Amino acid sequence: MNEMQLLKVLENDPRATITDLADILQESEEEVLRTKAKLEKSKVICGYHTVINWDKMNNDRVTAIIEVSAKPERDSGYDSAAAKIARFSEVTTLYLMSGTSEFMVFIEGQTMREVSDFVATKLAPIEGVTSTVTCFLLKKYKVEGFIMEDDRPADERMLVEP
Amino acid sequence: MSCEEYLSENVKKVGTSLLWQFFELAKTTPNVISLSVGEPDFHTPWHISEEGVYAIEKGRTYYSPSRGLLQLREGICDYYDRRFHVTGYTAENCLVTVGASESIDLVTRACLNPGDECIVLDPGYVAYEPAVLLTGAVPVCLELKEEDGFKVKPEALKAVITDRTRMIILNYPSNPTGGIMTHEDYEKIIPILKEHHLLVVCDEIYAELTYDHTPESIGVFTEIRDQLILVNGFSKAYSMTGWRLGYMLGPAEFITACNNIHQYSTMGPMTPAQFAAIEAISDKSDKDIQTHFDSFKIRRNFLVAQLNKMGLHTPMPEGAFYVFANITSTGLKSFDFCTKLLQEEAVCVIPGTAFGRSGEGFVRISYAYSLDELKGAVERLARFVRKYNSR
Numbered sequence: 001m002n003e004m005q006l007l008k009v010l011e012n013d014p015r016a017t018i019t020d021l022a023d024i025l026q027e028s029e030e031e032v033l034r035t036k037a038k039l040e041k042s043k044v045i046c047g048y049h050t051v052i053n054w055d056k057m058n059n060d061r062v063t064a065i066i067e068v069s070a071k072p073e074r075d076s077g078y079d080s081a082a083a084k085i086a087r088f089s090e091v092t093t094l095y096l097m098s099g100t101s102e103f104m105v106f107i108e109g110q111t112m113r114e115v116s117d118f119v120a121t122k123l124a125p126i127e128g129v130t131s132t133v134t135c136f137l138l139k140k141y142k143v144e145g146f147i148m149e150d151d152r153p154a155d156e157r158m159l160v161e162p
Numbered sequence: 163m164s165c166e167e168y169l170s171e172n173v174k175k176v177g178t179s180l181l182w183q184f185f186e187l188a189k190t191t192p193n194v195i196s197l198s199v200g201e202p203d204f205h206t207p208w209h210i211s212e213e214g215v216y217a218i219e220k221g222r223t224y225y226s227p228s229r230g231l232l233q234l235r236e237g238i239c240d241y242y243d244r245r246f247h248v249t250g251y252t253a254e255n256c257l258v259t260v261g262a263s264e265s266i267d268l269v270t271r272a273c274l275n276p277g278d279e280c281i282v283l284d285p286g287y288v289a290y291e292p293a294v295l296l297t298g299a300v301p302v303c304l305e306l307k308e309e310d311g312f313k314v315k316p317e318a319l320k321a322v323i324t325d326r327t328r329m330i331i332l333n334y335p336s337n338p339t340g341g342i343m344t345h346e347d348y349e350k351i352i353p354i355l356k357e358h359h360l361l362v363v364c365d366e367i368y369a370e371l372t373y374d375h376t377p378e379s380i381g382v383f384t385e386i387r388d389q390l391i392l393v394n395g396f397s398k399a400y401s402m403t404g405w406r407l408g409y410m411l412g413p414a415e416f417i418t419a420c421n422n423i424h425q426y427s428t429m430g431p432m433t434p435a436q437f438a439a440i441e442a443i444s445d446k447s448d449k450d451i452q453t454h455f456d457s458f459k460i461r462r463n464f465l466v467a468q469l470n471k472m473g474l475h476t477p478m479p480e481g482a483f484y485v486f487a488n489i490t491s492t493g494l495k496s497f498d499f500c501t502k503l504l505q506e507e508a509v510c511v512i513p514g515t516a517f518g519r520s521g522e523g524f525v526r527i528s529y530a531y532s533l534d535e536l537k538g539a540v541e542r543l544a545r546f547v548r549k550y551n552s553r
Contacts (some may be wrong), residue, residue: 009460013533020533023467024460152205159510160185161200162288162337 001027001035007044010036014048029067053148055140061093061138064115065107068123069103069130078102081128090118101133175293184500188510196510197527197538198335201403204457207450208437210400212220214438226433228425229417230258230409234436237443238409242392244445245542246369248381254414257421257450258439260431262367262395262408266293266331268420269363269391269410272301275327281322281330283314284518285338285486289363290331291518300329305520308477308488314339316350323354329361332380335368335481337527338517342481345378352383362389367408368482370399370451373459375480388413398482399451400442405435465536469527472544473551485527486514494548495527496522499550507542511532 005025009016020034022029039045054061070081077148078096086094086106093106109115116134126134140148167521188194205211217223229235235256242248260263263509266289274280276298282290284303294301300502304322306312315330334343355362364380372378381392395408410420422431441447462479469476475489489499503509514521529536 008456016533020464026461026463026467036164039478155203156187157199157201157203159194159196160181160198160512162181 001025001031003035003044005038006035007039010045010048014050025128051144051146053140053143053154055148061108062110062111062112062115063106064119065134065135066103066105066107066119068103068105069101069131069132070103070128071130073128081126085123086127088122090115090122097125101131101152120161165244169471172298175295175504176433180194180497181288184504184510184512184516187501191504191508191510194412194504194508194510195535195542197531197536197539198510198512199528200531202398202401202454202458202532203532204356204401204454205531206401206405207442207447210402210438210442210447210450213441214405214434216238217246217434217437222433222437224433226258226430226436227231229253229421229429230256231433231440232405234258234443235409238394238411241378241443242381244380244412245448246355246377246379248379248392248411249549250384250387251381252410254276255411255417257424258419258431258436259395259408259410260428261406262365262393263289264424264428265292265391265393265395265408265410265420266363266365267296268423269276269393269412269416270294270297270329271423272297272416272419273361275328275458277326280323281319281324281327281360283331283333284516285312285514285521285524286331287333287337288351288517290333290365294331295484299328303332303518303520306339306341307520308486308524311345311477311480312336312339312486313343314351316354319351319354321472323358323360326433326544327358329363330355330468332484333365333367334378334380336369337482338484338512338514338521339486340479340482340484340523341486342372343376343378343380344375345382347378348378352386355389356386359389361389361391361392362386365393366399368393368395369394371455371458372481373455373462376476391416396439399454400447401454402442403434403436405438407431407435407439458529461533462535462538465495465527465529465540467546468536468540472540474547478516481528483528485525485529486521487527488523489525489547490523492547493553496525499525503543503546507546509542509546511543545550 018029018032021032072078072081090107092108095104097104235253239251266424270293274297278299279302280294280299281304282301284305290302291540302322335441371375391410393410396402466476466478474487479485496515500513514524
């Protein structure tokens with residue numbers, strides 16, 4: 001079966017059932033199940049993720065986006081520093097970037113103090129890390145293609161049209 | 163005199179569509195789920211809308227040339243070349259109209275005389291027959307069959323041609339059937355159209371929504387170029403229904419004749435909308451067309467699978483965003499099926515008979531809805547079909 005098509009459907013709708021996927025892709029349920037399991041095992045599918053606007057839940061969370069400068073190591077380049085950063089559960093996202101610093105690190109915590117402490121005591125001292133610039137996220141407008149407060153009308157089409 | 167007496171004889175022949183009767187019924191039904199719209203559920207891509215907004219900001223709110231902005235007409239010709247390999251059209255072959263509907267109105271008014279016959283497809287889009295009637299010409303129905311994939315077959319075409327036949331209006335991919343004509347299908351009817359010198363009007367508004375074959379325009383058949391008018395628009399491919407922009411491509415003499423009506427009736431479409439359309443018709447929008455196409459294909463596959471599972475025999479439609487489902491297994495007539503479905507399950511679909519007599523035994527179901535909305539509607543529809551199929 002066409003794995004790209006399966007991935008595209010799942011990327012947009014991770015809730016789709018095996019039956020739905022079989023109908024949509026015009027394949028048998030067994031084939032969909034087998035292919036999906038294979039993609040999960042090979043880590044092409046890394047997880048199933050829900051986009052939540054936590055701001056609406058009065059949930060006290062602090063997100064910081066941190067530019068981390070680092071020195072490359074012989075043989076492993078930036079991979080060894082990245083592996084050390086990624087192990088912390090506070091780090092939700094980690095990218096190697098072009099530009100003025102090497103890494104872009106997303107960190108979540110309950111308070112600004114907690115995040116600052118993490119940067120000072122855990123992130124900055126990592127071997128190979130040379131400097132950090134911490135920016136606190138103030139408001140999310142668009143996440144993974146979803147506009148958080150979309151003020152465009154939902155469906156104002158007429159009930160019946162030719 | 164009564165108001166009725168003031169009306170022209172041609173207008174009296176055009177009644178209110180069955181479709182609008184259903185609109186009135188649906189409006190009064192609480193919690194109704196409608197699967198009856200004829201437009202995409204996507205917003206106009208913002209880079210297109212933004213060009214319209216920018217045109218207003220820059221004060222481009224003047225009249226445009228009645229034929230349409232030159233840059234837009236050239237863009238339309240390039241688009242037909244790029245997407246459908248239809249070459250040889252230039253700006254003088256193009257007229258920009260207020261929706262594709264105006265193109266249909268113009269071409270019928272420009273080319274039909276009272277008493278002429280015009281072949282229209284049955285089932286077919288609701289606007290063609292009234293457009294013919296309003297000219298005093300006679301619409302002649304060409305019956306399309308489910309077993310033929312609702313395509314025009316050579317024998318059926320020959321059977322409806324008479325000495326008075328002047329025009330045929332085609333529409334592929336089709337609203338309401340979702341049928342398409344492939345290159346091979348067209349090849350079989352082109353000699354007949356040529357032999358009988360029929361003026362061929364082909365509404366290709368759904369051309370970008372051709373799922374399992376290469377999108378085909380009848381415009382590639384250059385041997386009928388001097389008797390062919392292509393009609394298309396921005397509504398379906400770019401989700402621009404409310405912008406009201408369509409166009410026709412054809413021989414310069416026809417375009418001039420249609421423009422002679424158009425320049426007095428509408429003077430041309432809204433200018434800022436045309437600036438947005440210049441952005442839409444460029445290759446910058448091809449990715450939007452693909453995104454919408456992918457979504458529609460997913461929904462089509464899902465809906466058709468569900469309809470067949472619930473016992474409604476439904477072949478896979480190959481174009482547009484409609485399923486023309488065969489409901490004869492329920493023992494209900496199309497109108498009764500739709501009325502009862504609305505009353506008992508608050509789901510609104512359109513009787514096939516709204517699109518012609520050959521639509522009896524079918525209902526048109528639109529899948530211009532999110533997958534979640536379709537799932538909700540299908541649940542109700544399945545309960546209804548099971549009830550009547552088991553009787």
